Amino acid sequence: PLVAYHVTQKTVVGVTSFTARARARHAMAQSSAKEENDHQTKESMAGSEKKTGTERYSEDYGYRLFPERKEYKYKSLIAESLFTFRHKCQLMLTFAMERMDKNRHFSCEDCDSIVSGGFDATTSQIVLCQNNIHQQSHMNRVVIHELIHAFDHCRARVDWFNNLRHLACSEIRAANLSGDCSFINEMFRVNSGFKKHHQECVRWRARRSMDAVRNVSQKELDLVIDEVFDSCFKDHAPFDRIPHSKKDAKFAYRDFQNRDRYYANL
Amino acid sequence: MTPHQRSGISMAGSNLQWRPPRSCDVYWSEFKHCRSWKHWFHEYYTYGRAPECQHWKQDYQSCKEWESTRSVLAKESLLESERKRIADQRNFTPVWELRQKPPEDWDLPLNQGKPQDP
Numbered sequence: 001p002l003v004a005y006h007v008t009q010k011t012v013v014g015v016t017s018f019t020a021r022a023r024a025r026h027a028m029a030q031s032s033a034k035e036e037n038d039h040q041t042k043e044s045m046a047g048s049e050k051k052t053g054t055e056r057y058s059e060d061y062g063y064r065l066f067p068e069r070k071e072y073k074y075k076s077l078i079a080e081s082l083f084t085f086r087h088k089c090q091l092m093l094t095f096a097m098e099r100m101d102k103n104r105h106f107s108c109e110d111c112d113s114i115v116s117g118g119f120d121a122t123t124s125q126i127v128l129c130q131n132n133i134h135q136q137s138h139m140n141r142v143v144i145h146e147l148i149h150a151f152d153h154c155r156a157r158v159d160w161f162n163n164l165r166h167l168a169c170s171e172i173r174a175a176n177l178s179g180d181c182s183f184i185n186e187m188f189r190v191n192s193g194f195k196k197h198h199q200e201c202v203r204w205r206a207r208r209s210m211d212a213v214r215n216v217s218q219k220e221l222d223l224v225i226d227e228v229f230d231s232c233f234k235d236h237a238p239f240d241r242i243p244h245s246k247k248d249a250k251f252a253y254r255d256f257q258n259r260d261r262y263y264a265n266l
Numbered sequence: 267m268t269p270h271q272r273s274g275i276s277m278a279g280s281n282l283q284w285r286p287p288r289s290c291d292v293y294w295s296e297f298k299h300c301r302s303w304k305h306w307f308h309e310y311y312t313y314g315r316a317p318e319c320q321h322w323k324q325d326y327q328s329c330k331e332w333e334s335t336r337s338v339l340a341k342e343s344l345l346e347s348e349r350k351r352i353a354d355q356r357n358f359t360p361v362w363e364l365r366q367k368p369p370e371d372w373d374l375p376l377n378q379g380k381p382q383d384p
Binding site for chain 1: 284285286287288292295296299304305307308310311312313314345348349352355357358359360361362363364365368369371372373375376
């Protein structure tokens with residue numbers, strides 16, 4: 001599984017306003033469901049057919065926020081590097097992921113203004129919004145957040161599209177463990193609160209992320225989040241703690257490196 | 267040889283092959299980290315309470331005691347503490363079913379002609 005241990009907690013300066021995370025479904029829900037596609041899994045096709053005609057609004061699972069996910073046209077590399085932020089995005093990603101293979105599982109793309117990144121479960125790809133991530137610290141945080149989703153996708157049978165509880169759980173974990181809700185970040189968002197504020201922030205951000213990609217009422221989202229919060233907030237995998245600081249991250253990584261000795265002697 | 271050096275050598279007898287799950291300096295560094303003001307701040311921000319750190323110090327003392335005397339009590343105390351730590355970390359009902367291996371399409375090649383990936 002893709003697991004990130006480069007958890008950096010640099011002070012964020014000038015955090016951008018859009019911080020919602022969105023998960024996208026690869027196939028266009030309505031029009032391309034019937035197109036032949038190498039990566040149309042049986043589940044995703046069944047899901048799209050099931051969903052059509054039953055929702056009040058057409059459920060696109062957030063794909064509208066990631067328009068480049070639908071485009072299959074060849075783009076000139078020169079044009080891409082001259083007229084988009086792709087190169088910058090890739091460079092920042094390189095710094096964030098010094099030891100990971102980014103060629104297959106990451107993609108820098110232009111997205112809707114409200115999102116910074118997403119995880120596409122159909123292709124097992126992390127999407128990074130090159131037009132919305134302009135600072136290394138922001139990139140670091142987005143990468144960690146999406147890697148939590150990727151990690152959950154890899155280690156558990158997560159039903160991203162049909163089970164709101166699963167989606168909520170992963171969003172709670174990603175907000176909890178990525179530094180999204182660090183005191184500094186909340187301060188820059190001018191969100192007041194100290195005692196147990198971290199949990200309030202996690203709930204709020206999970207709700208916001210889910211709201212971006214699902215046509216579900218706020219009330220229902222709150223109910224689902226309440227239902228799974230206690231369990232998912234306690235699930236810190238792959239860490240043994242919530243990494244609040246560089247030292248936390250360093251110690252968690254140290255424990256990972258020593259895991260063989262640890263379990264052998266228990 | 268010092269007790270510290272001796273602990274790394276594998277010898278006959280299960281008691282001598284065992285060693286603490288973490289090296290003693292790790293327990294000490296966890297204790298110091300737990301007691302730092304930064305950690306207190308994060309604990310209060312997250313859970314609304316001060317952190318409990320005594321168990322790290324206790325584990326450090328057990329670890330050092332085992333190194334010098336090979337005390338069975340020290341070993342048991344350490345094992346009990348670590349197992350409790352793991353039990354606390356797992357004290358929740360998972361929302362989903364865990365996999366035995368990653369999804370089969372995890373590493374399949376992407377479509378040709380997709381926008382350039384990093």
